Amino acid sequence: MRSWAVMLLVFSLVVPSLSYGADEAPLVGYSSRNSQTERKWEAKFRGMPDPANLREYMGRLSARPHHVGSPYDKDNAEWILAHFKEWGLDAHIERFDVLFPTPKVRVVEMVAPTKFSAKLEEPALAIDPTSNQKSEQLPTYNAYSIDGDVTAPLVFVNYGLPEDYEKLDRLGISVKGAIVIAKYYQSWRGVKPKVAAEHGAIGCLIYSEPKDDGYSVDNVFPQGPMRPADGVQRGSVMDFASANPGDPLTPGWGAIEGAKRLPIKEAKSITKIPVMPISYGDAQPLLAALAGPMAPEEWRGSLPIPYHVGPGPAKVHLKVEFNWDIKPVYDVIAKIPGSVAPDEWIVRGNHHDAWVNGAEDPISAQVALLEEARSLGQLVKQGWKPRRTIIYCAWDGEEPMLLGSTEWAEQHAAELQQHAAVYINTDGNDRGLLNMGGSHSLEQFINGVARDIEDPETKMTVWKREQLSRIAKAKTAEERQELRQRADLRIEALGSGTDFTAYLDHLGIATLDLGFEGEDEQGIYHSIYDDFYWYTHFSDTNFVFGRALAQTVGTSVMRLADAEVLPFDFVDFADTVDMYKKELQKLLAAKQEEVRERNQELEEGVFAATFDPRRPTVAPAKEEMPPHLNFAPLENAVELLTRSAKHYQQALAKKQMSMGDAAGGLGPEKLAAVNRELMTTERRLTNEDGLPRRSWYKHLLYAPGVYSGYGVKTVPGVREGIEQKRWAEADAEIVRVAKALEDEAGVIEAAARELE
Ligand SMILES: [Zn+2]
Numbered sequence: 001m002r003s004w005a006v007m008l009l010v011f012s013l014v015v016p017s018l019s020y021g022a023d024e025a026p027l028v029g030y031s032s033r034n035s036q037t038e039r040k041w042e043a044k045f046r047g048m049p050d051p052a053n054l055r056e057y058m059g060r061l062s063a064r065p066h067h068v069g070s071p072y073d074k075d076n077a078e079w080i081l082a083h084f085k086e087w088g089l090d091a092h093i094e095r096f097d098v099l100f101p102t103p104k105v106r107v108v109e110m111v112a113p114t115k116f117s118a119k120l121e122e123p124a125l126a127i128d129p130t131s132n133q134k135s136e137q138l139p140t141y142n143a144y145s146i147d148g149d150v151t152a153p154l155v156f157v158n159y160g161l162p163e164d165y166e167k168l169d170r171l172g173i174s175v176k177g178a179i180v181i182a183k184y185y186q187s188w189r190g191v192k193p194k195v196a197a198e199h200g201a202i203g204c205l206i207y208s209e210p211k212d213d214g215y216s217v218d219n220v221f222p223q224g225p226m227r228p229a230d231g232v233q234r235g236s237v238m239d240f241a242s243a244n245p246g247d248p249l250t251p252g253w254g255a256i257e258g259a260k261r262l263p264i265k266e267a268k269s270i271t272k273i274p275v276m277p278i279s280y281g282d283a284q285p286l287l288a289a290l291a292g293p294m295a296p297e298e299w300r301g302s303l304p305i306p307y308h309v310g311p312g313p314a315k316v317h318l319k320v321e322f323n324w325d326i327k328p329v330y331d332v333i334a335k336i337p338g339s340v341a342p343d344e345w346i347v348r349g350n351h352h353d354a355w356v357n358g359a360e361d362p363i364s365a366q367v368a369l370l371e372e373a374r375s376l377g378q379l380v381k382q383g384w385k386p387r388r389t390i391i392y393c394a395w396d397g398e399e400p401m402l403l404g405s406t407e408w409a410e411q412h413a414a415e416l417q418q419h420a421a422v423y424i425n426t427d428g429n430d431r432g433l434l435n436m437g438g439s440h441s442l443e444q445f446i447n448g449v450a451r452d453i454e455d456p457e458t459k460m461t462v463w464k465r466e467q468l469s470r471i472a473k474a475k476t477a478e479e480r481q482e483l484r485q486r487a488d489l490r491i492e493a494l495g496s497g498t499d500f501t502a503y504l505d506h507l508g509i510a511t512l513d514l515g516f517e518g519e520d521e522q523g524i525y526h527s528i529y530d531d532f533y534w535y536t537h538f539s540d541t542n543f544v545f546g547r548a549l550a551q552t553v554g555t556s557v558m559r560l561a562d563a564e565v566l567p568f569d570f571v572d573f574a575d576t577v578d579m580y581k582k583e584l585q586k587l588l589a590a591k592q593e594e595v596r597e598r599n600q601e602l603e604e605g606v607f608a609a610t611f612d613p614r615r616p617t618v619a620p621a622k623e624e625m626p627p628h629l630n631f632a633p634l635e636n637a638v639e640l641l642t643r644s645a646k647h648y649q650q651a652l653a654k655k656q657m658s659m660g661d662a663a664g665g666l667g668p669e670k671l672a673a674v675n676r677e678l679m680t681t682e683r684r685l686t687n688e689d690g691l692p693r694r695s696w697y698k699h700l701l702y703a704p705g706v707y708s709g710y711g712v713k714t715v716p717g718v719r720e721g722i723e724q725k726r727w728a729e730a731d732a733e734i735v736r737v738a739k740a741l742e743d744e745a746g747v748i749e750a751a752a753r754e755l756e
Contacts, residue, residue: 188709252412
């Protein structure tokens with residue numbers, strides 16, 4: 001089936017005016033007759049999204065700051081609602097009331113050895129017309145930092161990750177009682193204060209290092225796209241990965257009017273120590289005033305100073321106080337009812353709120369969502385009747401931490417678990433390659449869609465461009481061979497940091513996350529300079545990638561909504577799980593080897609031999625050897641899964657040749673039964689008890705890492721068990737994951753038999 005798809009693609013590129021003939025292979029999950037009809041509607045759809053509209057929507061939605069609780073946030077929601085309605089969708093606004101702190105007091109100053117007060121202010125630029133909307137802009141801050149007033153010596157901690165603190169240990173430096181200063185990136189920003197607090201720090205500064213998104217990359221704004229000296233990255237520091245995203249006062253249920261709310265002091269996701277983000281303009285004097293050992297080479301940035309670690313003599317006073325207010329968020333929800341299977345839902349979302357004007361984040365992809373909705377509305381007027389129900393969602397409150405999407409998911413959890421087949425997310429769009437992430441049961445599906453979308457720059461398909469780009473970047477011959485021979489490009493497993501989190505990780509709904517990226521550098525993230533002027537000078541300036549995104553996601557929505565049998569595939573899925581299993585075995589072996597080697601070096605006296613009395617270091621402690629774990633249950637489950645996946649693929653292929661014919665076709669009841677089973681396949685990968693110590697996260701294969709945040713941990717119970725040396729827990733998690741995979745194999749097998 002996959003190679004057919006490739007041939008179809010070549011055919012359609014060479015002779016674009018020809019429509020798909022009756023003798024061509026049908027789309028996966030479609031009878032040949034319906035496949036032809038679908039192809040025609042999809043082709044019509046892809047001609048509709050218009051860059052001029054995308055530009056106009058962006059101009060409107062990013063015209064003023066529109067963070068949670070601001071007048072323009074509500075205004076935008078109402079504008080989106082009016083347009084959904086105008087386009088013929090059945091739309092309404094759902095409001096939730098959530099805890100959203102805004103700053104009251106912000107002080108960052110050096111009190112010794114010299115005095116310096118941080119500006120904490122991004123200047124308006126004459127050339128950038130929205131940068132001067134000062135009265136409506138949120139000041140620079142990190143949302144869900146706890147209130148605090150601390151004065152202490154400063155310590156530079158690189159990116160503030162656990163391994164950075166191991167390095168500090170080796171340097172003999174403790175952060176106990178100190179304020180740390182960490183660089184942005186390499187993890188969810190909320191991980192930095194979390195790890196700092198776990199090591200005894202009492203305050204945390206996070207700064208934008210010019211080596212990462214400033215002048216080391218390209219010219220700074222407004223001459224170029226990068227962060228200027230006073231530019232600051234706002235952002236949430238909520239500890240969502242070890243607790244839950246969404247409103248901290250209503251974990252697990254919808255924050256509707258009258259809902260039960262926890263007292264603030266019981267909210268688990270608020271930081272333990274005060275946090276402030278600062279620019280590199282403000283960071284430089286602080287870092288320059290540090291003494292102590294030189295920072296390890298890979299920690300150093302590109303400020304014109306020697307990077308020392310401290311502690312001190314720089315002593316910093318950090319004071320923050322917030323208005324802990326309940327604010328409304330407005331989700332705009334629009335529906336196109338299904339004609340045959342209205343109880344099977346395809347849900348598509350992108351947020352509309354921003355930290356400030358947010359042209360890139362999130363409006364660049366919100367405008368694609370709107371163009372999809374307008375175009376689908378047109379198709380309905382022309383007679384297109386989607387088989388399943390389509391739900392378009394413009395989320396509010398994503399930036400503080402997925403508030404609108406999480407509250408909606410929690411409020412409608414029971415219906416969603418019963419009806420939702422797939423959730424598709426986007427969040428921002430730039431020039432470049434199609435980034436495909438999601439549930440691996442949709443890997444084959446999204447590869448198929450990508451083969452039908454034209455890249456605006458090269459005119460090859462976005463799939464082909466991605467494949468060739470991966471070949472260019474591949475590091476080994478094996479990687480290149482797989483890229484050339486495997487039918488589908490591997491898609492990324494999803495971590496978090498955007499609105500799919502509640503749908504995939506909490507409810508177990510098969511998910512895709514899509515967007516174009518990679519050709520434009522940017523240093524305006526979460527600053528006042530992420531605006532229409534920046535986007536139309538430095539990103540997808542003619543909105544052709546915006547159109548490509550609307551074409552990609554809209555085609556996905558249609559193809560999922562119209563298929564007789566939901567186009568899930570489990571062969572790629574089983575292949576991926578098998579890969580994870582091997583990774584885990586390698587991870588354990590690597591840990592064992594690491595400990596064995598280190599212990600041997602300690603015995604040999606390697607650390608004593610390399611000791612430099614002028615640059616003293618501390619030898620690591622001797623460690624106990626990691627035990628062997630029993631992977632047998634996982635081995636057996638993966639084998640079962642692989643067998644059932646192949647069986648299902650064969651059964652579907654056989655059925656597809658005859659589907660729609662009177663003799664071989666499946667009756668409506670059979671179809672409904674198969675689809676019901678398919679809809680539960682992602683749910684089977686969840687467990688009601690959730691992951692160890694974070695029960696909101698139910699998915700056993702995908703979760704944001706407790707110490708990475710955005711970054712995914714696949715098979716998180718086992719992987720984090722090994723990483724955090726919880727050996728008994730890792731062993732127990734293997735059994736739990738294996739059990740879920742066996743259930744999964746069972747339901748795939750049942751669906752296959754249903755087809756036969
Ligand atoms: Zn966003």
